Amino acid sequence: xxxxxxxxxxxxxxxxxxxxxxxxxxxxxxxxxxxxxxxxxxxxxxxxxxxxxxxxxxxxxxxxxxxxxxxxxxxxxxxxxxxxxxxxxxxxxxxxxxxxxxxxxxxxxxxxxxxxxxxxxxxxxxxxxxxxxxxxxxxxxxxxxxxxxxxxxxxxxxxxxxxxxxxxxxxxxxxxxxxxxxxxxxxxxxxxx
Amino acid sequence: xxxxxxxxxxxxxxxxxxxxxxxxxxxxxxxxxxxxxxxxxxxxxxxxxxxxxxxxxxxxxxxxxxxxxxxxxxxxxxxxxxxxxxxxxxxxxxxxxxxxxxxxxxxxxxxxxxxxxxxxxxxxxxxxxxxxxxxxxxxxxxxxxxxxxxxxxxxxxxxxxxxxxxxxx
Numbered sequence: 076x077x078x079x080x081x082x083x084x085x086x087x088x089x090x091x092x093x094x095x096x097x098x099x100x101x102x103x104x105x106x107x108x109x110x111x112x113x114x115x116x117x118x119x120x121x122x123x124x125x126x127x128x129x130x131x132x133x134x135x136x137x138x139x140x141x142x143x144x145x146x147x148x149x150x151x152x153x154x155x156x157x158x159x160x161x162x163x164x165x166x167x168x169x170x171x172x173x174x175x176x177x178x179x180x181x182x183x184x185x186x187x188x189x190x191x192x193x194x195x196x197x198x199x200x201x202x203x204x205x206x207x208x209x210x211x212x213x214x215x216x217x218x219x220x221x222x223x224x225x226x227x228x229x230x231x232x233x234x235x236x237x238x239x240x241x242x243x244x245x246x247x248x249x250x251x252x253x254x255x256x257x258x259x260x261x262x263x264x265x266x267x268x
Numbered sequence: 269x270x271x272x273x274x275x276x277x278x279x280x281x282x283x284x285x286x287x288x289x290x291x292x293x294x295x296x297x298x299x300x301x302x303x304x305x306x307x308x309x310x311x312x313x314x315x316x317x318x319x320x321x322x323x324x325x326x327x328x329x330x331x332x333x334x335x336x337x338x339x340x341x342x343x344x345x346x347x348x349x350x351x352x353x354x355x356x357x358x359x360x361x362x363x364x365x366x367x368x369x370x371x372x373x374x375x376x377x378x379x380x381x382x383x384x385x386x387x388x389x390x391x392x393x394x395x396x397x398x399x400x401x402x403x404x405x406x407x408x409x410x411x412x413x414x415x416x417x418x419x420x421x422x423x424x425x426x427x428x429x430x431x432x433x434x435x436x437x
Contacts, residue, residue, distance in 0.1 A: 079296030092343045094294055099347020101287045102299055102400075106348070107355035109280025114367055116274075118436050120422075121429035129422075130277035131284065132404065138285025139408035143292050158297040160406035162413040163396065170395025171402075171420025176428050177391055178421065181384025182367075182436070184399040185392060186301035188385070189345055193352035195364040198381045203305065205385015210302075210309035212386065213393035217326035224394065232412040245410050257278075 078146075082156040103190055112190035114182030114198070121179055123267075126260040133253040140249065144242045159231035166224050181205065273359050288408055295340070298405025302392035304345040307336050309389070326393070369436045380435070 077083045081091055109131050110116045119125025146152035178184050181202040183191055188206070191199030217224070235242040274280075288299055310330040314321035321327055330336040356362040368377035392398040395417055397406075403421065406414020429435075 078293050080294050082296040091295065091340060092338065095340045095343035096347035096350075098287060098291050098294075098299070099344035099349075100351035100354070101283065102344065103348035103351025103353075104355045105280045105283035105287060105351075107352035108275045108359070109277055109284075110274035111280075112352055112356070115369075115436065118425075118429075121425045122436060127274075127277045131281040132399075132407075134278050134281025135284035135288060135404060136407040138282050139288040139292070139404075140410060142285070142289040143408060144410075146289075146293065152293060156296050157292060157409070159409050160298070160397065160402055160411045160413040162411065162416065164412075164416060167395045167402065167413055167416045168420045170391045170393075171417040172424035173387055173391035174395060174398065174417070175421040175424030177384045177387030178399075179384070179425050179428050179432070180380050180435070181388055182381070183384075183388075184301070185305055185388060186299075186345075186348060186398070186400045189301070189348050190352035191367070193349050194356040195362045196367045197365065198367050198377055201378060201381035202385035202388070205382045205387075206302070206305040206389035206392070207309040207312065208382075209386040209389020209391075210306040210393055211313055211389075213390045214306075214310070214313075214324045214326040217324070220394070221325075229412055234410045234412060234415065237412060242410060249410075 076150055076153050078152050079156050082153070102186070103193065106187060106190040107194055111187050112192075112194040112196065112199075114191065114196070117184070117187055118179055118182055123263070126264065130257060130260065133249075133256065137246075137250060137253055140246055144246065159233065162229035162232045163225070164227035164229060166226065177209075273361060284404075285408070288404060292408075298401065298408070299344070300341045300397060300401035300405070301345060301348070302389070302398035302401060304339070304341045305389060306330070306393060307339055307342055311336055371434070371437075 106112060110127050111131060116125050116127045120128045147154040183199055183202050185206055188199045188202045234245045291298055307330050310321065310327040314331055321331060366374060366377065395402055402414055402417045407418055
């Protein structure tokens with residue numbers, strides 16, 4: 076077992092930046108080709124008009140999730156060296172809710188705004204300036220928010236660890252939920268179009 | 269409905285999932301986007317007013333590095349732009365435009381894009397990431413962070429879409 080490759084020192088920081096460009100290239104290609112540079116498609120889910128976002132997102136989550144845990148179980152990937160997104164319950168709940176509003180109003184999220192600009196949309200560039208200003212706003216009020224920002228820390232909690240079940244039980248549950256969701260979205264789209 | 273030239277969302281979803289899986293395997297971490305904007309924000313603030321930027325505790329995490337723009341996420345976002353541009357050019361769907369709902373004025377769209385963007389930038393810092401870094405990456409890791417964020421984001425989006433029913437129609 077010698078992966079994650081970067082964590083095991085297969086290449087240094089300079090090469091990692093080239094890797095970042097290559098990975099970003101595919102990230103952007105799939106976003107744009109999936110129609111996720113288009114704000115009308117991006118907000119469609121909230122008006123039950125276009126389900127490209129949840130379909131793309133949950134397909135991607137399922138593919139990456141099964142692949143990640145499969146590589147870990149087969150001992151092809153050292154799971155202890157994977158950086159898990161840390162959980163801070165209340166900041167992520169409130170942050171997620173504010174983010175949902177921003178996404179609806181702007182018509183983009185950060186990554187898709189870049190894809191939007193790359194497809195020629197200048198409104199996406201305006202949204203990107205907004206994001207830069209919003210980051211500064213957060214930094215400016217950070218001293219007042221720091222206590223809340225650091226609160227309800229759950230560390231690298233994962234659903235399998237919190238629920239005390241095997242990760243494949245959780246993945247099977249997500250497959251079932253996503254399957255039902257995809258099925259109802261397809262039926263709904265056939266009925267309304 | 270008119271058929272568009274986009275790929276099936278399931279196909280692009282599989283592509284995105286494999287890209288994320290490759291990132292885990294090669295780098296030991298996932299995808300991201302919003303931190304690149306935060307880094308650019310810190311660097312721009314420093315250029316305009318070094319003293320003010322130096323006093324911002326939150327930005328010190330970026331500015332303590334000698335070259336904050338030499339960052340993995342910044343390069344990933346540059347790659348994202350080139351990849352999306354390639355997709356738009358090859359499919360001949362690249363159009364220079366100011367995209368907006370048909371009933372909205374240009375000034376109105378300027379306001380929604382800017383104010384929505386400010387909210388996104390602020391919220392992503394509070395949540396420690398966005399749709400890419402927390403929802404997609406955390407979701408795939410089955411991390412609590414990812415699923416809390418995803419659920420909060422969709423519930424909020426649905427509620428505010430009911431409030432602003434005519435914004436996009």
